[in-house]
Amino acid sequence: MVPGAMLSAQDSSTGGGVDGPVDALRAVWTKMLWSKALLVMFGLTIFWVVSLFAAPLSIPPREFSFTEGGANVVDHWDIYAKPSFNWFAKVIYTVGDAQCHQLWYRSLWINGNQFPIDARMTSLYIFGAFGLFWAMMAAPAASASQGIANGFPGRIRRWAENMGVEKFALLVVFAGLLPIGIDGFTQLFSAVTHYESTNAMRILTGVPGGLVSGLLLGMMVKAIKQFDVEYRVMRARTSLPTPDKE
Numbered sequence: 001m002v003p004g005a006m007l008s009a010q011d012s013s014t015g016g017g018v019d020g021p022v023d024a025l026r027a028v029w030t031k032m033l034w035s036k037a038l039l040v041m042f043g044l045t046i047f048w049v050v051s052l053f054a055a056p057l058s059i060p061p062r063e064f065s066f067t068e069g070g071a072n073v074v075d076h077w078d079i080y081a082k083p084s085f086n087w088f089a090k091v092i093y094t095v096g097d098a099q100c101h102q103l104w105y106r107s108l109w110i111n112g113n114q115f116p117i118d119a120r121m122t123s124l125y126i127f128g129a130f131g132l133f134w135a136m137m138a139a140p141a142a143s144a145s146q147g148i149a150n151g152f153p154g155r156i157r158r159w160a161e162n163m164g165v166e167k168f169a170l171l172v173v174f175a176g177l178l179p180i181g182i183d184g185f186t187q188l189f190s191a192v193t194h195y196e197s198t199n200a201m202r203i204l205t206g207v208p209g210g211l212v213s214g215l216l217l218g219m220m221v222k223a224i225k226q227f228d229v230e231y232r233v234m235r236a237r238t239s240l241p242t243p244d245k246e
Helices: 020-033 036-057 087-099 119-137 144-150 154-163 165-188 199-238
Strands: none
Touching: 020 036, 020 119, 036 087, 036 119, 036 199, 119 199, 144 154, 144 165, 144 199, 154 165, 165 199
């Protein structure tokens, strides 16, 4: 059970009951507004996810196709310099190039062009946005571990608190990232394992990885806000005037 001091305006502002779809949407929006920093992070993530689809659609077919490169380096300045690459596509593909190998055989395709990042990273960002939304809907807490536990139904949350929320949060993050680790490392040693992951597998392993990454980042941001809320409450209580004794 969450301590009383950790209950915030996010929960109390909903008024307890929700009647009808309009009130339900209002309650969701209230929770989304509770942490402005998290809302901004969510908005930027949504913009990036939409851009992953929009950028290859905004250039002619086959303008960015069958490429290979390295991670953490921009390899394809010559392609981005083409007149057919509009400024929006240049920015999105350059940012993607800086963080991804952009291997054509590990990428999704649309409009005859590769996505700016590979299939696994695309999946991670998409479901990372869902993870951030999950964090928005969860009750805030002064620690990310408690916040992650708050994101689960009551029965699981009680089990997490009996287990210890820190251990539970670690277990959730580990379970979410484990499929990526297994798939990635098995592929890394393909000379021994003879295993090459498929795009379907990269997308599937990105689902839990993105969800738990978004949830963790979101609850870390909310924990900062919740700590400030609790600190202000404590300051207000300590500054109350003491009644004069008769």
